[in-house]
Amino acid sequence: PNHVTFVGVLSACVHGGMVDEGKHCFQLMKNVYGIEPQMQHYGCVADLLGRAGSLEDARNLVEGMPMKPNVVIWGCLLGASERHGDVNMGEWVAKHFLELEPWNDGIYVVLSNIYANRDMWKQVEKIREIMKQR
Structure with a gap:
């Protein structure tokens, strides 16, 4: 392989x-x-852990990567954070x-949704204010 x-x-x-x-x-x-993991491999494992709700394990994986995570990895983890609240x-x-x-307003939208799902309305309002100012 x-x-x-x-x-x-x-x-x-x-x-x-x-x-x-x-x-x-x-x-x-x-x-x-003896195959060195590349970004795609780390992305798959981060997605795997995130979907399963093992968000702390996913964070540890990302923090231990020898390269900086890309937007795909961050997107997977943001979606997992929303899914699992x-x-x-x-x-x-x-x-x-x-x-x-x-420039990605979608990040703010998802973060706002996470707050809203936890009834953190002051935080939702802060996010909306940030978005209005942009």
């Missing part, structure tokens, strides 16, 4: 909800086959995502 093979396998694990298998394949790729993770992700795409 090569790096392309593992993108396919990890992607299948993501879409099949196979968290343990995906984590195992990621370790096999590195430790058995994790305010702290959503704020952390939004901060980093906005550093890459300061």
